[in-house]
Amino acid sequence: MARSLEQLTVNNTFAQLPTSLYTRVNPQPLSDPFLVSVNPQVSDMLELDVQVAASQDFIELFTGNRTLPQFEPLAMKYTGHQFGQYNPDLGDGRGLLMGEVTTSTGNKWDIHLKGSGLTPYSRQGDGRAVLRSSIREYLASAAMHGLGIATTHALAILTSTTPVYREQIERGATLVRVAESHVRFGHFEYLFYSQQHQELKQLADYVIQHHFPELLTTISDDESRYEAWFEQVVARTATMIADWQSVGFAHGVMNTDNMSILGLTFDYGPYGFLDDYNRHFICNHSDYSGRYAFNQQPSIALWNLAALGYALSPIIQDEKLNTILDSYEPRLQVEFSQRMRAKLGLTTKQDNDAELFQSLFQLLQALALDYTRFFRTLSHLTHARIAISQDEILKASSAQTTLCSNNHELLSQWLQSYQDRVEAELIQTSDAQRLKAMQATNPKFILRNYLAQQAIAAAEQGDFEKIEQLMTVLSTPFDEHPEFEKLADLPPDWGKTLEISCSS
Numbered sequence: 001m002a003r004s005l006e007q008l009t010v011n012n013t014f015a016q017l018p019t020s021l022y023t024r025v026n027p028q029p030l031s032d033p034f035l036v037s038v039n040p041q042v043s044d045m046l047e048l049d050v051q052v053a054a055s056q057d058f059i060e061l062f063t064g065n066r067t068l069p070q071f072e073p074l075a076m077k078y079t080g081h082q083f084g085q086y087n088p089d090l091g092d093g094r095g096l097l098m099g100e101v102t103t104s105t106g107n108k109w110d111i112h113l114k115g116s117g118l119t120p121y122s123r124q125g126d127g128r129a130v131l132r133s134s135i136r137e138y139l140a141s142a143a144m145h146g147l148g149i150a151t152t153h154a155l156a157i158l159t160s161t162t163p164v165y166r167e168q169i170e171r172g173a174t175l176v177r178v179a180e181s182h183v184r185f186g187h188f189e190y191l192f193y194s195q196q197h198q199e200l201k202q203l204a205d206y207v208i209q210h211h212f213p214e215l216l217t218t219i220s221d222d223e224s225r226y227e228a229w230f231e232q233v234v235a236r237t238a239t240m241i242a243d244w245q246s247v248g249f250a251h252g253v254m255n256t257d258n259m260s261i262l263g264l265t266f267d268y269g270p271y272g273f274l275d276d277y278n279r280h281f282i283c284n285h286s287d288y289s290g291r292y293a294f295n296q297q298p299s300i301a302l303w304n305l306a307a308l309g310y311a312l313s314p315i316i317q318d319e320k321l322n323t324i325l326d327s328y329e330p331r332l333q334v335e336f337s338q339r340m341r342a343k344l345g346l347t348t349k350q351d352n353d354a355e356l357f358q359s360l361f362q363l364l365q366a367l368a369l370d371y372t373r374f375f376r377t378l379s380h381l382t383h384a385r386i387a388i389s390q391d392e393i394l395k396a397s398s399a400q401t402t403l404c405s406n407n408h409e410l411l412s413q414w415l416q417s418y419q420d421r422v423e424a425e426l427i428q429t430s431d432a433q434r435l436k437a438m439q440a441t442n443p444k445f446i447l448r449n450y451l452a453q454q455a456i457a458a459a460e461q462g463d464f465e466k467i468e469q470l471m472t473v474l475s476t477p478f479d480e481h482p483e484f485e486k487l488a489d490l491p492p493d494w495g496k497t498l499e500i501s502c503s504s
Helices: 040-046 056-061 131-146 185-193 197-211 214-218 222-247 294-311 318-325 328-343 353-367 371-378 383-388 390-397 405-425 431-439 449-459 465-475 482-488
Strands: 009-011 022-024 034-038 074-076 080-082 085-087 095-102 108-114 153-165 169-179
Touching: 034 056, 034 131, 034 465, 040 108, 040 153, 040 169, 080 185, 131 153, 131 169, 131 449, 131 465, 185 197, 185 294, 197 214, 197 222, 214 222, 222 294, 222 318, 222 328, 294 318, 294 328, 328 353, 328 431, 353 405, 371 390, 371 431, 383 405, 390 405, 449 465, 465 482
Parallel strands: none
Antiparallel strands: 009 095, 022 074, 034 153, 074 095, 080 085, 095 108, 108 169, 153 169
16 A cells, blocks of 8 residues: 555654653755655555655655654664774764654554754764765665665665765765664663663663564563563574675674664665675775674674673673673574575585585685675586586686686585585485575675666766666566676676775
8 A cells, every 4th residue: 555755654652762862853955856766665665655755745855855744853862882992972973763654564664864964963074975875875775685684775865966075075865764673782882881771771671662572472570571682682683694694795884883783784884795705805994904804794793792782781680691692603603504505505404514614615715706606606507517617617706717726626626525415415305496496595696896886976977777777686686687697797807896985
C-alpha cells in the first residue's frame, strides 16, 4: 500500500527518552535542491509511493525547505572511542533523526537526514554533506543489502547549488538514511562516562522494548534480561563481521560511535571492497597505523564490544560481561566457517576446514588474485575441471598472464585438494546443485572504489546514469546482467590503489 508523505504514520519514540540524549533542531535549507536518485526498494519498505519520493514536496522536505508537523527532527548526543581514544564531544553533527515511520505490517523505520546543517554537536564542522560522500553511502547501502548483509539503507540522494568547502568547493547534498535504529555503542558510552546511570538503564530498556521485545516476555528479572540482550548484541556483531570478512568488505573507520547496537553496517565513510586479496588492506588514508585494516576488523569488533560492555557495567556484573564477551570469537569462527564453506560449495563440516581456508588465503595473497572474481570463477567450474583450470582462474582473477613455478605449484596443489574435497561430497549433492548454490553466494558484482569514483565524477557533471547502472547490478549482484559486463571486470591498475578520505 503506497502512501503519500502526509499519509505516513510518523512518531519519534527516541524523544521519549531523557532530553540529555538529544536536542531538537530543524534542518537548514539547501538552495535550488533537486533529486539525484531514489531507491525503489527502500521506498517499498516504507510503503512510500516512489513517485512521491521523486516529487517536489519530498525534495523540499528533505532539503530543509519545507516542514510537515508529523516530523519532529532531533540531533542525537553520543560519544565514543575514535582510533582507540575516548572522545566526549561527539553527536549528530550534520544529521537529524526526522522521525520513525510505522508501516501497515507494524515494521518501524527511522528516517535520518544526513547533511541537514548545523547542530549543537557540529564542533568545528559546517553540518553539511557533499554529493561525493552521499553517493558513496547510497551505493554502499544498496550493495551490502544486495549481498544479504545487515545494513542501514538509503532512500534518496538530493543535491543543490549550495557550495560546501572541503579540499575544494563541492555541491551540498543530503542523504535520506533509513534504519531499524540509529542507536550506537556510543550512546551507552556517553551515558556511562557522564555518570547518567539511570538514563543508561532507560536507554537499555528502550532498545530491548523496541528491538528485542521477546526478552520482555521470556525473562522476568532485569539483570538476566540485560545479560541476554548483550549476548544478542555480541552475536549480531560477530555475524556482521563474518559477513564483512567473507565478502571482502573493509569498513575503514570502526570507531565505537560507528557501531550499531543491532549489528547493522553503519556510517559508510572511507570503506572499500578487496580487489586483489590483501589481508592488510587499508582503505582509509587517515589510518596510518592500520588499526582498521581488513584483517584487524574481527579483533577491533571485540575491542569495541568490550568498550560497550564496560559502559554497561552499571547494569551487568563484570563476571557476566566477560563471559558474554568470551562467546564472540567462537561465534565468529562458526559464522565465518559457514560462509566460507558456502563460497566453496561445501555442504559438510570437516576437521581440516580451517587448513583448507587458510591455505586458500595464503594462495590468494601470494598470487594477488582478485578476491571476488576468483570465487565467481570457481562457481562455474564443474568438479572434473577444477584441478586443470589454473589458466582460466589466472585469466579471470589477475592481470598476470604467467606465474613463477613456485606460485604455479601453489595454485595447482590447492586446486587439487579442493577438487578432492568436492568429489568426496558429490555423494550428497549434484554438481549442478553445487554450482547453482555457489553462484548464489559468490557475487559477480561488487562496489569497487573506482566504479564509485566514476559514478561520482559523472554525477558532479550532472550525469546520474552511472549511479543507476550501479544500483541495478548492486541490488542483484549474483545475477549475470550481461548488458553490464564491464562493471564486473578486473579493475584498472589505478583503481586498485584508491584510499578514501573521511572528508564528507
